Amino acid sequence: MKKVLLSLLIFSFFLCGCQKTTPLSSKEFCLDTIVQITLYDSSSKNILNNCFDLCKKYELVFSSNNKKSELYQLNHSLHKLENQTISKELYQVIKQGLYYSELSNGAFDITIGSISSLWDFKNNTIPQDNLIKEHLQDVSYKNIVLEKNHLRFLNEQTMIDLGAIAKGYIADQIKDYLLKKNVSSALINLGGNILCVGQKQQQPFLIGVTNPQETNDSILSLNINDLSVVTSGTYQRYIETDSKKYHHILDPSTGYSYENGLSAVTIISKSSIQGDALSTVCFSLGKEKGMKLLNSLKDVSGCFIDENNQITYSKHFKKFLAN
Structure with a gap:
């Protein structure tokens, strides 16, 4: 039900910033998206490969296809x-x-x-x-x-779809594995689910949030330390026909795409599973109810981008904005 990117050219986030040392990085197509994992304080290819093995392991648990x-x-x-x-x-x-x-x-x-x-x-x-x-x-x-x-x-025809939450869980499990292997600086990108492990060479990770109307550009940049950043957006998977756009965030009451004036919701949180779920929850609730929910939660921030590219921030989101 959610945010899968099938092109190497389109990501929900763009990673930027100068690198003082050459990181160890790899990317593969799994979890129905492009997964990229970068280690900044380890040269172990075995650790990196084991991260992708975890992705493949969990795909055989959570995939609905x-x-x-x-x-x-x-x-x-x-x-x-x-x-x-x-x-x-x-x-x-x-x-x-x-x-x-x-x-x-x-x-x-x-x-x-x-x-x-x-x-x-x-x-x-x-x-x-x-x-x-x-x-x-x-x-x-x-x-x-x-x-x-x-x-x-309780209903034989009911089916579970974990597409809006499973990648967050997987990202958290990869982070736990890396910490057990004494990796304290890494970037996990599960097709738009970003999870930062520690800092990037003693500096915050600089994460760009995609511009929904110009997906090869970012609309804002964030300074992130040891946190998750997840976006749900209408530009990530959609069908356009007869001048009408159907995106993948479906309304359970109608079976069709939500039409609430939003283009994207970005969530910053400690755990990626929380950010993964809340990005879709808040999008589904709409800006007013979604913002009320976000502002009631501890240690969670978010922003809402509407169809006119106007951005609305939750109470504590602006402290993450890069100058």
Whole structure:
């Protein structure tokens, strides 16, 4: 349901700043996007490779499209109305997804899967309206019963889509791994989910937020120390036909793209899973309700970019702006 970039030329963030030493960096296509990981205080290719191995491992847990993944098999099980044992990782992410679904009162809903699976943004295919309406009744986070390491559905047609939260969890796991390996300066970029490990050579990381109307440029720059920066935007995946644009942030009540005047929401937070979820939650709630939610949360900041490229900041966001 969210922010996947399929081109090497388009990123949700642009990384800038002079480098005093040559970093160790690599990028691969996985998690249905371009993943780039850069180590600034380690020359271990083994550590770097292990980070990508983690991406591949978790793709086989959280992907809703890979038939070999745990989530895919859960969604397509013949025993969905019965308790099914799930992995610790899948349990943790679904639990967080249900929390944010409830927090937004369903404006964000991880059971959008029966609708999001109808949309084919890669092949510019818009689903038939009758199919969308048919599956709207299957979308409700209240159809999920989660207990310890077990899950059961209350509706056989309900499907879970973790595209709006799983990459944040994966980024956090990569950071934890790097810290255990004594890497204290690194940049994790999971196709627009940015997680900074420590500082960049004793200076803040300089992160540029994409201009929604000029995606090869940034609209503002941020000084970031040991924090996550995640954006949900209408420019990341969309279909344009007959002068109408359908983006990938879907309204669970209609099955179509949200139309609330927003182009993007950027969240700065300590954990990437929180930023990942909140970027979609706040977009889904719209600027007024989303801003109210952000300002009620501790240690979280955000900005809203509307269709006219006007930027609105939460209470503490401006302290991150680079001069």
